[in-house]
Amino acid sequence: AQSVTQLDSHVSVSEGTPVLLRCNYSSSYSPSLFWYVQHPNKGLQLLLKYTSAATLVKGINGFEAEFKKSETSFHLTKPSAHMSDAAEYFCVVGNTGGFKTIFGAGTRLFVKA
Amino acid sequence: SQTIHQWPATLVQPVGSPLSLECTVEGTSNPNLYWYRQAAGRGLQLLFYSVGIGQISSEVPQNLSASRPQDRQFILSSKKLLLSDSGFYLCAWSPSGVRMANYGYTFGSGTRLTVV
Numbered sequence: 001a002q003s004v005t006q007l008d009s010h011v012s013v014s015e016g017t018p019v020l021l022r023c024n025y026s027s028s029y030s031p032s033l034f035w036y037v038q039h040p041n042k043g044l045q046l047l048l049k050y051t052s053a054a055t056l057v058k059g060i061n062g063f064e065a066e067f068k069k070s071e072t073s074f075h076l077t078k079p080s081a082h083m084s085d086a087a088e089y090f091c092v093v094g095n096t097g098g099f100k101t102i103f104g105a106g107t108r109l110f111v112k113a
Numbered sequence: 114s115q116t117i118h119q120w121p122a123t124l125v126q127p128v129g130s131p132l133s134l135e136c137t138v139e140g141t142s143n144p145n146l147y148w149y150r151q152a153a154g155r156g157l158q159l160l161f162y163s164v165g166i167g168q169i170s171s172e173v174p175q176n177l178s179a180s181r182p183q184d185r186q187f188i189l190s191s192k193k194l195l196l197s198d199s200g201f202y203l204c205a206w207s208p209s210g211v212r213m214a215n216y217g218y219t220f221g222s223g224t225r226l227t228v229v
Contacts, residue, residue, distance in 0.1 A: 034217050043119075043203055043220035044157075090157070101218075103157040 002027045004093045006104035014112045019063075019078040021107045023091035026072060033074040034092040035065055038106075044090065050074065061085070086111045115140035119204045119221030126228055132177075132191040134224050136204030139185065143209040146187040147218065148179055151201040163187060164209070199228045 007022040025031055032051045036044040048059025055067040065076045074091060088108045094101035116139045126132060138144050148160040159172045161179035169179050176195050180188045187204060205218040 036220075041201075041223070041225060043222045044205075044218070045220070046217045049217050101159075105156040 002029075002031070002093050002102050004091050004102050004104040006089075006091050006107045008107050009105065010108050010110065012110040012112065013081045015083055016080050019076070019081045019085065019109065021076040021089050021091075021109065023074045023076065023104060024072050025074060025091070025093045027093055032094045033065075033067060034094070034101075035059065035063070035074075035076050036090045036092060037087050038090065039087045047076070047089075081109075081111045083111050083113065085109060115206075115219065117204065117206055117219055117221045119224060121224060122222065123225045124227070126194050126226065128196055128228055129193045132189070132194055132198070132226070134189040134202055134204075134226075136187040136189075136221055137185055138206045141185070141206070141208060143184055144206040145209060146181065147205040147207075148187065148189050149203040149205065151203060151223075153200070157203070160189070194228045196228050199226055201225050 003026045005024045011021060013019055030052060034049045035047040037047050038044045047063050048057045048065055050057045050067045058064045063076055063078045065074050067074050076089060086109055088106045090106050091104040092101050119136045143165060145164050147162045149157045150160055151157050160177060161169055161171055163169050163181045166181050166184055169181060176198060177189060177191050202224045204221040207216050207218050
């Protein structure tokens with residue numbers, strides 16, 4: 001069985017400070033992991049993905065995530081937050097054999113000026 | 114390049130009325146297609162997915178149905194809307210022959226449905 005837990009429903013940071021959005025997963029298979037971003041009333045956009053290659057994955061807009069098998073985590077980070085980063089972020093787990101995926105409940109990121 | 118179109122962007126419908134939301138994909142053949150619903154304050158719920166024309170898998174028994182009359186067209190329907198059908202509906206696609214696990218989804222811009 002697979003599951004994904006986003007540990008924070010809301011995260012608030014000041015502009016220019018680091019961002020950390022936490023995600024833990026559970027999977028019986030070798031997982032594939034994704035982060036998506038959703039701005040208000042918009043569709044979801046793929047930020048980055050891990051598919052068993054390098055454990056440190058770089059994505060768009062300066063985001064990156066590190067796959068840690070021992071901790072079953074896939075946390076999303078960014079060195080310096082920008083106002084335009086304010087959005088909702090979803091961590092997603094998919095197994096390599098299937099079409100279906102599990103979405104986390106989402107973390108809303110607030111960026112203060 | 115591939116694009117996905119979803120319409121309408123917003124919709125207000127009375128309880129008991131029918132629904133039809135359409136999604137089309139351009140620039141690819143035989144995509145895997147998905148309908149998700151995002152209710153207020155909740156995560157994404159997979160409603161239907163399709164791996165080919167006429168092939169629909171339902172994830173959640175409900176008041177909705179899906180059809181795929183053409184290769185790159187995916188339609189979400191209801192005969193009689195309920196208040197609980199309100200939400201943000203998202204269509205997505207992934208390439209055929211490639212498991213979602215290796216590619217990820219491309220989402221449409223969504224439809225905000227309010228049932229009154």
